Amino acid sequence: MPELPEVETTKNGLLPHIKNKKVTAVNILFPTLRFQIPPHLKTSLVNKKLIDLKRRGKYLIFQFKNGDLIVHLGMSGKIKISKLIKYEKHDHFELIFNDITLRLNDPRRFGCVLWADNYNNHRLIKNLGVEPLSTLFDENYLFIKSDNKKTNIKSFIMNSNILVGVGNIYACESLFLAKINPLLSVNKVSKKQFKLLTKAIKTILKNAIKKGGTTLKDFANVDGELGYFSQELQVYNLENKKCNNCNNKILRIVQNQRATFYCKNCQN
DNA sequence: CACTAATCCTGGACGC
DNA sequence: TGCGTCCAGGATTAGT
Numbered sequence: 001m002p003e004l005p006e007v008e009t010t011k012n013g014l015l016p017h018i019k020n021k022k023v024t025a026v027n028i029l030f031p032t033l034r035f036q037i038p039p040h041l042k043t044s045l046v047n048k049k050l051i052d053l054k055r056r057g058k059y060l061i062f063q064f065k066n067g068d069l070i071v072h073l074g075m076s077g078k079i080k081i082s083k084l085i086k087y088e089k090h091d092h093f094e095l096i097f098n099d100i101t102l103r104l105n106d107p108r109r110f111g112c113v114l115w116a117d118n119y120n121n122h123r124l125i126k127n128l129g130v131e132p133l134s135t136l137f138d139e140n141y142l143f144i145k146s147d148n149k150k151t152n153i154k155s156f157i158m159n160s161n162i163l164v165g166v167g168n169i170y171a172c173e174s175l176f177l178a179k180i181n182p183l184l185s186v187n188k189v190s191k192k193q194f195k196l197l198t199k200a201i202k203t204i205l206k207n208a209i210k211k212g213g214t215t216l217k218d219f220a221n222v223d224g225e226l227g228y229f230s231q232e233l234q235v236y237n238l239e240n241k242k243c244n245n246c247n248n249k250i251l252r253i254v255q256n257q258r259a260t261f262y263c264k265n266c267q268n
Numbered sequence: 269c270a271c272t273a274a275t276c277c278t279g280g281a282c283g284c
Numbered sequence: 285t286g287c288g289t290c291c292a293g294g295a296t297t298a299g300t
Binding site for chain 1: 271276
C-alpha cells in the first residue's frame with residue numbers, strides 16, 4: 001500500500017504524539033509478518049524513551065536509546081492511534097505509551113517489525129539507494145546509475161537499491177509528468193530526460209505528502225483520515241479514461257508483473 | 269552479471 | 285447469495 005508519501009504522512013502524524021515519551025508496554029498480538037516479530041521487544045522496550053521517529057525509504061524508524069525499531073508497512077500495513085479497547089482482525093503489534101497507543105494492522109502480512117542496534121547497519125536498510133527528496137538525487141546520479149543498463153525506466157526508478165520510496169503509483173505519475181515512456185530502456189534515456197524525471201519525482205512526491213498521501217482502497221493517516229492525492233492522479237488506475245493533456249485513452253500494460261498506466265501519445 | 273518469474277497473504281471487485 | 289477468478293500500494297529470492 002504505502003509508498004514514500006504515505007509513510008511520511010504516517011511519520012508526521014505520529015511524531016508529535018510520541019516524541020520523548022516512554023513506552024509503558026508492548027503487545028505482540030500476532031507475530032507472523034514477513035519476519036516473526038522479535039519476542040524480546042515485549043520487555044526490552046518498556047520504560048525506554050522514544051528519541052525520534054524517522055523515515056528511510058518506506059521504512060519507519062522508531063529510535064530509542066538502546067536501538068532502533070524498524071517498521072515496514074508492506075502492501076496493506078497501517079499504524080493507527082488506537083482508542084479502541086477491542087482488537088481488530090489482523091492487528092499484529094501494539095506500542096503503548098502513557099497516554100497513547102499505536103497499533104499496527106496488516107492483513108496481507110508483507111510488512112515487518114524488526115530491531116537493530118543501528119538501523120543504518122541493518123541488512124534491509126544498508127544497501128538502499130538515495131532519498132528522492134535529498135540533494136543527492138539529481139540527473140547526474142540517475143545518469144551514472146543507468147550506465148549500460150537495458151532495464152526499462154519504470155522498474156529502474158522503482159528499484160530501491162537505486163532510489164527509495166517510489167512505488168507503482170508514483171512511478172507511473174512521475175513518468176507521465178516527465179513525458180517519458182515507461183518502456184524506454186534506461187541506456188536510451190537522455191540527460192535532459194533524466195533532469196525532467198528527477199524534477200517530476202520530487203514534485204509528485206512533495207505534492208502527495210502535502211495532500212496526505214494517496215487513498216486507493218484504504219490508506220488513512222494515523223487518525224483515520226483519508227489521503228487526497230488520489231484526486232490528483234493523472235494516469236494511475238485510469239485505464240481507458242481520457243488523458244488530461246491530449247484526450248487520448250490512457251493505456252494499461254504489464255511490466256515486470258506490475259500494472260503500468262500511461263499515455264502513449266504524451267509519453268514517448 | 270542481468271533480467272524474469274515465483275513467492276509471501278488477505279480481501280475486494282466482478283462475472284456467472 | 286455464493287463461488288471462482290483476478291487483481292492489489294512491496295521486495296526478496298530462486299532460476300535462466
